[in-house]
Amino acid sequence: xxxxxxxxxxxxxxxxxxxxxxxxxxxxxxxxxxxxxxxxxxxxxxxxxxxxxxxxxxxxxxxxxxxxxxxxxxxxxxxxxxxxxxxxxxxxxxxxxxxxxxxxxxxxxxxxxxxxxxxxxxxxxxxxxxxxxxxxxxxxxxxxxxxxxxxxxxxxxxxxxxxxxxxxxxxxxxxxxxxxxxxxxxxxxxxxxxxxxx
Numbered sequence: 369x370x371x372x373x374x375x376x377x378x379x380x381x382x383x384x385x386x387x388x389x390x391x392x393x394x395x396x397x398x399x400x401x402x403x404x405x406x407x408x409x410x411x412x413x414x415x416x417x418x419x420x421x422x423x424x425x426x427x428x429x430x431x432x433x434x435x436x437x438x439x440x441x442x443x444x445x446x447x448x449x450x451x452x453x454x455x456x457x458x459x460x461x462x463x464x465x466x467x468x469x470x471x472x473x474x475x476x477x478x479x480x481x482x483x484x485x486x487x488x489x490x491x492x493x494x495x496x497x498x499x500x501x502x503x504x505x506x507x508x509x510x511x512x513x514x515x516x517x518x519x520x521x522x523x524x525x526x527x528x529x530x531x532x533x534x535x536x537x538x539x540x541x542x543x544x545x546x547x548x549x550x551x552x553x554x555x556x557x558x559x560x561x562x563x564x565x566x
Contacts (some may be wrong), residue, residue: 385511388522
């Protein structure tokens with residue numbers, strides 16, 4: 369397989385994950401997309417902000433193609449507080465964060481178009497023996513990371529308002545009405561309780 373076909377495949381699956389993640393914000397209030405849903409503060413808009421930084425770092429800075437100059441936001445700088453990229457301040461609008469994420473996609477696409485898959489970058493925050501990954505390696509890594517966080521978003525959205533599915537066009541769920549899902553839940557719960565008695 370030549371570089372162009374491999375790049376197209378990786379970018380297609382990466383885009384699927386991005387689209388699935390952003391769909392989880394649809395129809396939610398400002399509060400619901402920002403509210404912490406786990407004890408460690410995981411929230412939907414924060415996942416988008418985090419993945420924005422992931423793409424800008426790995427497909428920008430790593431290959432000497434920085435997206436930000438001296439005007440990088442505080443959350444993106446090395447001096448940022450821990451987890452600054454995992455939540456949105458009240459001043460950071462949904463439109464701003466989602467817009468920045470879409471700009472990161474364009475930046476990624478330009479890097480992927482310009483460089484061969486075996487181009488090496490520099491990731492100084494990784495262990496010394498792994499600081500020079502290839503573009504191919506980073507595409508696989510970012511794809512895996514984006515899918516992982518899209519899965520987190522699936523769970524957060526279901527916990528928020530019960531909405532489920534992969535995207536608006538492909539819900540990817542077996543058929544069943546509310547009563548069927550309640551029965552399924554009871555069966556799973558019963559099996560868990562039975563197993564827990566052992």
